[in-house]
Amino acid sequence: MIRRSMAYAALLLMGVGTGCKQKSAPSPALKPTAIGAAITESSGGKQVGPTGTALKDPLVVQVNDEQGAAVAGALVDFHGPASVRFEPASVLTDSSGQATTAVVLGTISGRYQLSATTPGKAHAVTLQVAETALGYQQQLGSILADKYCNRCHNPESSAERVSNYDNLEVKPHPFTEGDTLNKISDADLMAIIQHGGPALSRSALMPPYANTLSSAEVQAIIAYVRVVSDPPYRPAGTVYEQK
Amino acid sequence: MQTVKKFLSSLWQALFGDTMRAFGVVSAALLIALAIAPAKDHFSEWHGYQGRYLSLIRDRGDAISLRRRVQPGIQQTWLPELGVVDRCTTCHQGLKESSLADVHTQPFRKHPAIPHSLDGFGCVTCHRGQGPATTVAEAHYSDRAGEDPILPARYIESGCGQCHQNALTGTPQLNLGRQMLARYGCVSCHSVKLPDGTTLTASDNPPSLEHIADKTTREWIFTWLKDPQAYAASATMPNYKLNDADASDISAFLMSSSTQHAGDTATLVTASAKNVDPTAGASLYGQSFCATCHAVQNAAGNLVGGDVGPELTRIGNKVKPEWLQAWIENPRTYDSKTLMPHYRFTPQQVAILADFLKNKSDSDYGANVHLNAATPLQIAHGRKLVAELGCAACHKMNGVSKPENFAPDLSRIGSKPLAQLIFLPGMEHSLPSYITRKIKQPRGFGPGLKMPQFTLTNAQTDALTTALMALTERSQSMPAKLRVAAVRESNYQPAGHAGKLMTELACFSCHRINGHGSDMAPDLTREGSSVQRQWLDDFLKNPNTLRPSLIRRMPRFNLSDSDRKELTDYIMVAYQSPDIDPDTAPSATNTPATVEHGRQLFYSKYACQSCHIADTKTDKGYIGPTLTQVGSRLTPAWIYAWMRNPQALRPGTMEPNQNLSDEDARALTAFLMTLKSSGKQETK
Numbered sequence: 001m002i003r004r005s006m007a008y009a010a011l012l013l014m015g016v017g018t019g020c021k022q023k024s025a026p027s028p029a030l031k032p033t034a035i036g037a038a039i040t041e042s043s044g045g046k047q048v049g050p051t052g053t054a055l056k057d058p059l060v061v062q063v064n065d066e067q068g069a070a071v072a073g074a075l076v077d078f079h080g081p082a083s084v085r086f087e088p089a090s091v092l093t094d095s096s097g098q099a100t101t102a103v104v105l106g107t108i109s110g111r112y113q114l115s116a117t118t119p120g121k122a123h124a125v126t127l128q129v130a131e132t133a134l135g136y137q138q139q140l141g142s143i144l145a146d147k148y149c150n151r152c153h154n155p156e157s158s159a160e161r162v163s164n165y166d167n168l169e170v171k172p173h174p175f176t177e178g179d180t181l182n183k184i185s186d187a188d189l190m191a192i193i194q195h196g197g198p199a200l201s202r203s204a205l206m207p208p209y210a211n212t213l214s215s216a217e218v219q220a221i222i223a224y225v226r227v228v229s230d231p232p233y234r235p236a237g238t239v240y241e242q243k
Numbered sequence: 244m245q246t247v248k249k250f251l252s253s254l255w256q257a258l259f260g261d262t263m264r265a266f267g268v269v270s271a272a273l274l275i276a277l278a279i280a281p282a283k284d285h286f287s288e289w290h291g292y293q294g295r296y297l298s299l300i301r302d303r304g305d306a307i308s309l310r311r312r313v314q315p316g317i318q319q320t321w322l323p324e325l326g327v328v329d330r331c332t333t334c335h336q337g338l339k340e341s342s343l344a345d346v347h348t349q350p351f352r353k354h355p356a357i358p359h360s361l362d363g364f365g366c367v368t369c370h371r372g373q374g375p376a377t378t379v380a381e382a383h384y385s386d387r388a389g390e391d392p393i394l395p396a397r398y399i400e401s402g403c404g405q406c407h408q409n410a411l412t413g414t415p416q417l418n419l420g421r422q423m424l425a426r427y428g429c430v431s432c433h434s435v436k437l438p439d440g441t442t443l444t445a446s447d448n449p450p451s452l453e454h455i456a457d458k459t460t461r462e463w464i465f466t467w468l469k470d471p472q473a474y475a476a477s478a479t480m481p482n483y484k485l486n487d488a489d490a491s492d493i494s495a496f497l498m499s500s501s502t503q504h505a506g507d508t509a510t511l512v513t514a515s516a517k518n519v520d521p522t523a524g525a526s527l528y529g530q531s532f533c534a535t536c537h538a539v540q541n542a543a544g545n546l547v548g549g550d551v552g553p554e555l556t557r558i559g560n561k562v563k564p565e566w567l568q569a570w571i572e573n574p575r576t577y578d579s580k581t582l583m584p585h586y587r588f589t590p591q592q593v594a595i596l597a598d599f600l601k602n603k604s605d606s607d608y609g610a611n612v613h614l615n616a617a618t619p620l621q622i623a624h625g626r627k628l629v630a631e632l633g634c635a636a637c638h639k640m641n642g643v644s645k646p647e648n649f650a651p652d653l654s655r656i657g658s659k660p661l662a663q664l665i666f667l668p669g670m671e672h673s674l675p676s677y678i679t680r681k682i683k684q685p686r687g688f689g690p691g692l693k694m695p696q697f698t699l700t701n702a703q704t705d706a707l708t709t710a711l712m713a714l715t716e717r718s719q720s721m722p723a724k725l726r727v728a729a730v731r732e733s734n735y736q737p738a739g740h741a742g743k744l745m746t747e748l749a750c751f752s753c754h755r756i757n758g759h760g761s762d763m764a765p766d767l768t769r770e771g772s773s774v775q776r777q778w779l780d781d782f783l784k785n786p787n788t789l790r791p792s793l794i795r796r797m798p799r800f801n802l803s804d805s806d807r808k809e810l811t812d813y814i815m816v817a818y819q820s821p822d823i824d825p826d827t828a829p830s831a832t833n834t835p836a837t838v839e840h841g842r843q844l845f846y847s848k849y850a851c852q853s854c855h856i857a858d859t860k861t862d863k864g865y866i867g868p869t870l871t872q873v874g875s876r877l878t879p880a881w882i883y884a885w886m887r888n889p890q891a892l893r894p895g896t897m898e899p900n901q902n903l904s905d906e907d908a909r910a911l912t913a914f915l916m917t918l919k920s921s922g923k924q925e926t927k
Contacts, residue, residue, distance in 0.1 A: 050397070050416070051396055051397075052395060052396030052397040052399070053397045053416075053702070053705065054701055054702070054705075056702070102701075107396040108347055108352075109355065135355040136355050136356070136357055136399075136413060137355055137356040137357070139413065139415075140412060140413040143412055143413065143415065144412070147897055148897055148899075151866050152853070152866070159794070160794065162865060164853075164854070164864065164865045164866050167853075167863035167864060167865050168853055168863075203850070204847065204848065204849070204850040205850045205853040206853075207849070207850070207853075207899045207901060208899060208901060208902075209899045210902075211888075211899070211900035211901070211902045212890065212899040212900045216358065219356070220356075223356070235344075
């Protein structure tokens with residue numbers, strides 16, 4: 001009985017994880033023509049996207065030999081939690097030593113540790129890459145942060161948006177700055193966003209948003225801050241009231 | 244035979260031989276029969292999950308309160324209005340337990356925070372699947388006729404779209420999909436009737452082909468038809484996969500049916516620009532902010548510019564030089580509905596800009612195309628093809644009328660029963676996978692299908708699928724009170740000569756007024772209450788930059804003095820806010836003390852300098868408009884009202900409402916009103 005229910009549970013998890021019941025056809029066996037010694041990330045790491053969707057940019061890794069020269073035709077296997085899909089999961093490096101795969105995130109929000117492995121001469125070499133999946137609340141937070149927060153809190157300028165970070169006398173904390181932000185409790189973040197920096201004796205350059213954003217929206221922004229923080233945010237355990 | 248008979252009679256004797264024995268056997272049989280139902284429950288799948296849930300919460304700190312909320316047996320949510328009968332919570336016991344945030348094993352995960360109560364909307368409304376089923380296989384994966392497998396998470400926003408016809412902040416994918424339905428011409432062939440009775444209309448404004456021969460050559464049409472994306476990567480026209488003969492015949496028909504446009508080339512300045520600085524074209528292109536709407540591919544292959552107008556990377560290959568000049572001179576002569584403004588360029592400027600654009604060409608593009616003169620037979624065949632392929636569904640043309648009901652109606656596509664779909668071998672049997680495949684490879688479903696090949700990214704295809712999956716039976720049949728209506732574009736048109744000017748200048752291509760127009764630039768509905776007359780007049784003469792961080796800016800139109808006065812007067816009178824009374828606003832009798840108080844509030848208490856620049860020497864704020872001359876630009880009544888509640892004047896503006904007291908708002912207004920321009924017209 002237990003075994004059967006476990007089998008069902010496994011089936012359920014697999015189904016929910018991949019979002020579909022269909023099993024992907026096994027890719028035809030790839031024949032590597034070379035063996036690399038080192039593997040490095042070219043692009044596509046540390047991306048953020050909604051759960052269950054493909055990341056915007058593909059994950060590209062580079063395989064080199066001992067001298068640091070690119071190795072073409074080396075086999076790279078991508079691995080991740082069961083609900084993450086790689087299209088394709090095994091790739092041979094191209095002439096410039098790069099292996100490219102599209103990453104479809106799992107359905108659970110949070111940080112995903114992915115790995116790319118290539119069989120080295122003595123032992124396999126592995127590269128760790130982290131990607132972040134946003135649930136509904138965090139995605140809403142990311143949209144709101146883009147409108148209200150990132151102009152100051154993100155030091156990077158883009159073609160569409162010039163960052164105001166460098167113009168500020170007191171520098172705002174980028175949302176990825178986990179070392180600082182992880183130490184601030186949800187309630188304190190809520191107070192700063194709603195009532196401005198002076199609420200917690202911080203800079204007045206941070207204006208209050210209590211009359212502009214609903215508390216659900218502020219919570220969404222906090223959820224987003226928590227999920228993108230680096231190092232990852234670990235919430236304190238549940239706090240129980242004293243009897 | 245004998246032995247069987249003997250065996251049966253001995254069996255009868257053994258079971259029912261005497262009264263006591265018969266009673267015992269019948270009782271035992273009854274007991275077993277009675278035990279079947281509870282045993283079935285006990286050994287059912289959901290009972291196993293409930294047991295596992297209990298053991299999961301047993302060791303947690305808040306086990307007692309969690310335990311108290313556990314409801315044994317089959318749970319059901321019944322919502323007759325939505326047609327929901329859900330038993331999902333039978334297994335998914337922890338959905339509403341916020342303390343289970345760290346549990347990642349299904350079916351016990353907590354539901355992510357959403358704005359709705361789970362009891363009020365049920366599960367299948369968004370997730371699909373079979374609500375009444377009590378086994379995982381049937382609830383999640385059944386693809387039998389009339390049943391529906393669980394919706395993959397990446398299309399989940401389609402659930403929101405069943406009630407919310409408006410654009411929600413939290414559903415970017417659904418919003419994109421809906422925009423694409425209108426922008427990529429989907430709804431020109433397919434009709435989509437929304438639950439509120441309106442029909443989706445196309446927003447892509449495809450060019451009319453009635454005078455195409457004035458504009459371009461038959462060779463270009465041929466090359467374009469063969470592969471629109473080869474001309475411009477951002478082209479929204481799909482590829483019809485035509486063979487050479489068909490493309491040649493269609494181009495022959497379009498050229499032969501084109502009529503000369505009256506007045507198109509009449510007022511032409513054919514003289515090319517002479518004795519001008521070779522960089523004049525590029526700088527005029529930049530000064531006129533053409534890139535706000537038009538994109539050009541740069542050397543690195545990236546598109547730079549907006550997507551309102553067509554991409555101009557190879558415009559020199561496409562249009563005839565005399566047409567281009569006439570178009571720049573006044574685009575409304577050729578196309579009265581164009582989004583492009585009539586810039587009122589001088590003849591010299593027209594020539595410079597036309598020369599500059601003419602050189603944006605690629606000598607390889609269409610280089611090997613040589614078409615022989617068309618025979619009447621070919622033209623007739625081209626006409627037949629145009630009718631068959633439904634070209635007139637998007638483009639206006641002579642001799643072929645817009646086809647009605649050209650492609651299947653998609654109003655209820657999101658509820659299409661799986662039994663009515665034909666799946667290709669190897670395809671997943673689900674509606675989203677069918678729709679996605681149809682969008683990606685429309686001709687793959689069989690020979691003779693007409694739907695063309697679109698060039699879309701995976702994210703765009705997913706967005707379109709999400710928007711289509713929202714068009715469900717439930718969305719059509721639910722009570723109207725559950726529906727959130729879309730914001731409909733009003734048909735506001737300004738009146739009189741000023742109205743005509745605003746149409747000519749295409750103000751509504753960027754600005755919104757009284758619910759009509761685009762949201763690229765500020766809403767002007769209350770502009771008359773907001774700005775001072777002199778400033779508006781100067782701004783229309785020479786628009787200077789208000790927001791330093793913006794890339795898209797207001798172009799400069801060469802308006803005559805009388806036209807400019809007319810427009811300024813109209814805006815000042817017609818676009819007044821009833822809520823802003825100039826008389827109740829703080830007057831000019833502010834004391835220096837009030838002004839000083841306002842300055843201190845500006846720099847210390849409210850730290851406005853983090854986003855605004857009031858003094859270019861000290862301030863660096865790069866987000867909001869520059870305020871160095873705000874006292875000459877805005878009215879005190881507007882500034883005061885804005886201080887009190889910015890969102891009331893301009894919904895969705897990013898300036899936070901700081902809930903200022905009346906006194907603080909008055910002091911800040913007094914300070915800001917002292918920031919005046921030095922009297923001289925500032926140069927850009």
